[in-house]
Amino acid sequence: MSHTMELADLGGLLRQVAAQDRHAFKSLYSATSAKLFGIILRILKDRDLASDALQETYIKVWQNAGTYDAGQSRPVTWLVAVARNTAIDALRRRAPSRLVVEDEDALEQIADPLVSRLDPADRQTLRGCLKELDDVQRRCVILAYCDGYSRAELGQATGRPEATVKTWLRRGLQRLKACMERGL
Amino acid sequence: MSDAEIRGQDREALAGEYVLGTLTAEEQARAERLMLTDAAFRKQVNDWRERFLPLDEAVPPEPVPDEIWRRIEAHVNTLDALGPQGVSNRSSGRSSGDGAGMGETARLISLEAWQRRARFWRRATVSAGALAACLAALVASAPPPFLLERLGISAPAPQRYVAVVNRDGDLPALLVNVDPVAGVVEVRSVAAETPPDKSLEVWYIEDGQPQPLSLGIVEAGLDVTRLVARSGEVLTGANPLIAITLEPLGGSPVPGPTGPLVYSGKLIPVE
Structure with a gap:
């Protein structure tokens, strides 16, 4: 084919x-x-x-x-x-949540190469706007989207309560949207 | 909080997190409810999908094993053969209104479910929680020899096959013994229930088959029903299965099954 x-x-x-x-x-x-x-x-x-x-x-x-x-x-x-x-x-x-808990270093490794792999031509907006987020917001958003992390798993990975993760995610999304709309 | 109370910023966050996949089951259900009824929310969700799509486009393609297409084809053949009535849950369950929602599978009696179950037993790595989640699927299990003996099927000749036909891991309803050389199919009723105005029809299914093959009707009230299978018709392909559907009295009026699948079991060679 x-x-x-x-x-x-x-x-x-x-x-x-x-x-x-x-x-x-x-x-x-x-x-x-x-x-x-x-x-x-x-x-x-x-x-x-x-x-x-x-x-x-x-x-x-x-x-x-x-x-x-x-x-x-x-x-x-x-x-x-x-x-x-x-x-x-x-x-x-699958129950329970994945046993492998990523540490901060792993978060670093996963999050950054992915962003740099984006096609630079018409992906400037997402790429640029992800970079504008706070580190922890960006990592949580990317681990959730690309690796399917739940709030609970992100909480385990970062050692913070789920409620904090939820706030990071929502603030990250808010800023991402505002940034991408500016870029259009 | 009712759907009507979810206001501007919350809706945006709900749409964004729905696409991220981080909502709780309850929030996800709320989001999918909104998608069904609210075009503006559907658009918010789609906008988030578009925003994040470059992260998927950045993923390198992964070669897919050939076997997957064969499984999809076999599954679609079964769907077609079973017809709309064979799909037990098509319109129920969670639905997002655009066909892309989570949990939006037509839960039918599928080859896929059988194959997954078979793998489950082989690997035995799935937890009890996952097992519960699989209860919509059907169990295909090997009959223990002591059970066969107690049911009078001791010492079958080589090249025979047997299926313990049951539902959701219940006790066996039927035992199906197939001798492909002699072309004899013996159906032993253990606990099968037949409504008075219906018939139980026996189907043979294997991979790559265009549609299930009818082996005949279980004689209500008889302990053993003997059916005939022409040589070369059965046990030529991989993953042979016996499935029992509930049909109008006398059997399906069309070449394939029309009624719901009530029991199934994998055919395995008997040593």
Whole structure:
């Protein structure tokens, strides 16, 4: 399959999948599965769990493509949302929370290379605005988004109460939004 | 706090944290409720998704094992074969109004669930909490020899297969013995319940199959029902399963199942 996520007409494929077109479903899978698998694997960090979540993602796509609203979001945003939500759901179903508690150094390592990997061209805004956040806000936002950390896990990682984490996250989000809107 | 009381800044934070994935289960349910009813909130959520999307776009693609597509295909085949009635929970449960919500799986009797269960037993690493969360899935377990003996299935010949067919880990409802060489399928009723105006239909399922194969109807009131499977029709593919659906009296009027799946079990070779 020569499709990639960037080149394929994902909107057209989603419409065909909504009409239960198997061929379009295969094309959509070929164009998007490696990318979605990368995103899911980053959150779940376990190939078996990630494989299950990827499978579940495409079953949802098959069943819910009809509810995708092109006027509301881009196809890629919707597909990534389905994958992320499936992965986070799978992560939260695991009980108890992950045993590995990251220390401050690990937080550092995870947070910074990720920001620098962003495509500099049109990602200046997010990149620049993440850098504008306080360190702890930025780390919490990135660990939550990229690695699926819950508030409780962020609390464990930082040694602070969940309520404090919640405040960091919300202030971080607020500042991020304000900054990105300035940049537009 | 009711949905109506969630005001400006709180809504923005709720939308942002929903996309971050850090809401508690209760807050998440509130967010998904709002998404169902409130277009402005849906837009806030989508705006947050767009803001963070570059972090996903920065992830390198990861090669996907070929097996995953085969599993998806088999699952979709089963969905199609079971039809809308086979999907037990499609419209219930949490839903975000845009099809992308968390927990928004059609919880059906799926190959995926069976396969996951099988892996669960192999690895035995999942906690009791996760086990409870999996109760929507069906158990496929190997029958212990003493049980087989007590039920009169001792010393079966090689190349036979048996499935303990049950629901949610309950005691076995049926024992299904398959001799693929002789083409004989023996269904022994242990505790299966059949409503008077319905029939229990036996289906054979394996990976890559276009749709479940009907093996016939369980004779209500008989301890043992003998059915015929043509040679080459069964036990040719991986992950063979027996599934029992509730059908109109006399069986499904169409080639595939129409009713809900009530019992299932994995077919395993008997030594």
